[in-house]
Amino acid sequence: MTRSCSDGLPVPQRYGAILAIALGITVSVLDGAIANVALPTIARDLQASPASSIWVVNAYQLAIVVSLLSLASLGDLIGYRRIYQAGLLVFSITSLFCALSDSLVTLTIARVLQGFGAAAIMSVNTALIRIIYPQRFLGRGIGINSLIVASASAAGPTIAAAILSVASWQWLFAINVPIGIVALLLGMKFLPANHQKSTNQRFDPISAVMNALTFGLFITAISGFAQGQSLLLIASEMIALLVIGFFFVRRQLRQESPLLPVDLLRIPIFALSMGTSICSFTAQMLAMVSLPFFLQSVLGRDEVATGLLLTPWPLAIIVIAPVAGRLVEHIHAGLLGGIGLAVFALGLFLLAMLPHNPTDIDIIWRMVLCGIGFGLFQSPNNHTIISAAPRHRSGGASGMLGTARLMGQTTGAALVALMFNLFPSNATHVSLILAGTFASVAAVVSCLRIAQTRPTPL
Template identity: 85%
Template sequence: MTLSSSDGLPVPQRYGAILAIALGITVSVLDGAIANVALPTIARDLNASAANSIWVINAYQLAITVSLLSLASLGDLLGYRRIYQWGLLVFSLTSLFCALSDSLTTLTIARVLQGFGAAAIMSVNTALIRIIYPQRYLGRGLAINALIVAFSSAAGPTVAAGILSFASWPWLFAINLPIGLAAWLLGMRYLPANSQKSRGRFDPLSAVMNALTFGLLIAALSGFAQGQSLTLVVAELAALLVIGWFFVRRQLQQSAPLLPVDLLRIPIFALSMGTSICSFAAQMLAMVSLPFFLQQVLGRDEVATGLLLTPWPLAIVAVAPLAGRLIEHVHAGLLGALGLGLFALGLFLLATLPQNPADLDIVWRMALCGIGFGLFQSPNNHTIISSAPRHRSGGASGMLGTARLLGQTSGAALVALMFNLFPENGTHASLLLAGSCATCAALVSALRIRQPRAAAH
């Protein structure tokens, strides 16, 4: 194993390390996308109701959310390479368990375990990129990461359709095994070890409190949006406030906190986190609500719906490399404000589509959203990672992932709320709210322009 240098890896090793990360991120992102597409088939084959089958998705997301920060903290303590490699191994083996599942219960349990593996991959991948790339090229490295995520999201429906056209749904999970093991072998050879590690200790009580805090938050948001008993929602919020208060208080007393709330004292870090949550909430509001509009209102089929949604992630793929280079010369606050302004404009234009829009009317609006989001995402990730001290990169990486998950979870819950409040115009209301969230994110991003640009610590 080759140790990292103080400023990135030499080129031959850098390419191998990036390939190991690219494969790991690809399978973990693809897995969520292809499972969404195959859900009706899985429900039918396992004799499960549509409502119960949602747990195939929720179990995966919930496991990631409640364990992401704990695994990021372990990365700071034990090394990012070790956590990433263990994550790949767990993800690959539990993918096989998913493929062999013969009931909804066993599949759900396997998905929980698979989610823990995915959380380990996601919790430290950006921290590893900070070690792999020289500081002057960090923006490019993070842009490649954003490009891989966007491409995997875009390819998800196509990959699922291709596999299901000649094989049964278990192969959607089985295909992860060879790819994950290939990434693991590459990681063994090329991924660097931390040159700096945190000197603290892992706190199991904080890990439990973290899981309860985020688990209760997701339960309360989802419950309120789905119209559950108000008494239950209030009880969950009360428990969240009590446990969350003690959790944050405990973190402030530790030198290596699991939830690095002390990093929020860095103004540009805190503003970038707020921008990330708002922007991912806006993205989820649109991406969850639009398929209902395209299919139920415009009468498009599933294939047409997938094609009409594709310009968004494809535009991110096209813009991400440019954004990664621009961050070397332009302040992230300015890039973010410009990108999020375009994103908000695209969302408002989608909300004001004509009654019977042509495909082109939808496509260019979707592309505008993707261009705006792509221009914002890489520079924002760069700022979050590089504004934290180098030995706290794992915590910053975990916070980045947590902000994305909180935004996505909140956005999905808000879609359900909009559909319950406005049964006839749920998508229209969701898109207007999404545009408002993106506008708020643009304003928050603009506040960062007065902050000095992040530098290596």
Template identity: 75%
Template sequence: MVSTKPLAAGKPLAEGLPLPQRYGAILTIAIGIMMAVLDGAIANVALPTIAQDLHASAASSIWIVNAYQIAIVISLLSLSFLGDMIGYRRVYQWGLVVFTLTSLFCALSYSLEMLTFARVLQGFGGAALMSVNTALIRLIYPARHLGRGMGINSFIVAVSSAAGPTIAAAILSVTNWQWLFLINVPPGLVALVLALRFLPPNPQKAMQQRFDLPSAVMNALTFGLLITALSGFAQGQPRSWVLAELAALLVVGVVFVRRQLRLPVPLLPIDLLRIPLFSLSIGTSVCSFCAQMLAMVSLPFFLQTVLGRSEVETGLLLTPWPLATMVMAPLAGHLIERVHAGLLGAAGLAIMACGLFALALLPQNPTDADIIWRMVLCGAGFGLFQSPNNHTIISSAPRQRSGGASGMLGTARLLGQSSGAALVALMFNQFAGAGTHASLLLAGGLATLAAIISGLRVTQPRVA
């Protein structure tokens, strides 16, 4: 029988949790990250229905999605810093409480303003889950098997991303949109019970850390302005407004970074970015997610407007990418125990680049098979890269700074995705009828750049 007593705070967890407890802990992480990732995409499908029901315009209903994403971006690093201070388990447990309660709040909302506010609060709960999930995996798994934990995490993220639209469509086919949020309540309560029983405490906390409120505010302003400027550019906001946001971003960002350089333990983990292996891994992450988003946002336009595929056919043709990632991520998690992450990442990104260039060079009237094998190539390469890269980001940081590393991992993903979406808009504006072709070529170039950066890591010593 598994003991429900938490491990002693000072007990080293280099060997991870004993097996029965490990299974309960990783199940807790899987449920939490699944809910947080699903809610980033599940509302997209229902936006027209929600807008009609709440008597809102299509343009204003976009904030139902944006509010959630922006809340995550502006709070991710602050919450990961708190995880290093007070414990990853505590931040994760409170994240589950907030996410579950605000999911109920979303379902009970009767106006666009109320739902948008609820989504902001839900985003903070989701950020708490995302900010420390990989730091917790580092405590759950022995160092020699950490790659397996990262592989499971990547698998869950890929499954959730792929299943989001399908789950949303299934729910809407039998009931109303409120159940898109109510469905989170039962698994949220189950995850909370599991978290209270199985999640380990931090073995040691950096006692010299102090939460710096001005840094948290400047962090929120810096990343909030960056995301809103990118989103505004993508949505065709007036150029003067976008330039004003960028100017404010520059001023706040410079003050923010200068303040971080003076702090012994900065909220923006500049101390970790000084570690070559860590900074190179963050760079490859930003480039790879930017490349992925360039492809996944631009391809539906090509499939529907140029090839005349239906929405259902488009969804099915895009699915092989996340399915291939699901297959490769756990395999890559095992390979990291024997092969250098830099080499695995370079190989995966090179395969992804080949798939992206192959998509850009599709024949004029491609068959479904022509599209599918190229999507599989992209997804397999991305899956081969992602787990080892996440493993390296977490394990190259000192153990007491795992929260900061986990926060940077999530921030790199969101920055890459936001930049990719903005670049699609730029490609479509600059290359009118060939926007998708230009986006795919740029994506292939970014994946190639990421492969080169990843290859540079081979000169760095392997991390345990």
């Protein structure tokens, strides 16, 4: 087993460890993106309706949300390395199950299990980065992680289209198997063990169930409302959410090392950073989900042109994220994040004010502006969330970071559906204005962090 290092790993081992994390994060992020592109093909092949085929995506996302914090807590307890490797193993095996599925039911079940594997990977990846990189270089490690996520998101539609042009949809999942095995072998060789665990910490299965019910009810309620489901059903889900959520939070406040680390929210800079994260990912999802409908339905661009016009956003993040990771070592994350979010908000409002018949250049430079702003914010914000928590609570902080991202993305996607129901003729325009508003709020909250001291290693 690879030994633990008190302040980062030596350079040869560090590169192997970050490669293991890069491969795992790449396949887990890719699998959300490529499945979206393949849904029509999967529905046709499995003789399922378009509406029911959406469960191929929803099942994966729901499994991640309900299990992320539980797995992060286990990481604090038994080690991030073990959780990460178990996640890679489960993800690889269930990817094979997805490829072999012969009905929508079996594929959905396989996607749920695959989501649990992805949740294990996502729950501890930033906690691992904290022990892979020396404290003085942590910003660079977080920047690389942000770059990997952005690259995988950008490559998702392109990879899916390339695979579907030469092979069946099953290969979208089968390709994960060899990548997962390579990542697992690299992890066994290079990933460090963490021994700084709380001696009094115990895993709480009751909290795990309450956590799953709380976040599961939130997602089903907000999605149901956006899609026009029965108000009685939604009201019932909200009541159950409030009751279970109340007792869940109260239970967490009584524990020394809670599953939902609400105690970390007592650290002002941590709480403010969580707020900026949720608002920014809500804004991002509002734009990224609504824009394809505008580009195709209103402007008449085809799927390939739409994909190309959306690509400058993540490409800009790829360029800026490593730069921001280095800048945070010298500039306060609150100021850097505030500037980035202001640029992000400006880009969103400019997209909302596109001319009646925009050229590709009109769209591209606005997308680049959004990507620059988001990339400038994301790395410093992630760095602050991780470094503000005590080192032995890095798993909980990593889980909160992932949960904030997923909650923001889920909320943003649901709000797009709501805008299409309320404003069918100009839903994208309204969604972009709403996105710009969320980004502006996030910029203000980020600037409030300037008054807080920089987080120091605890």
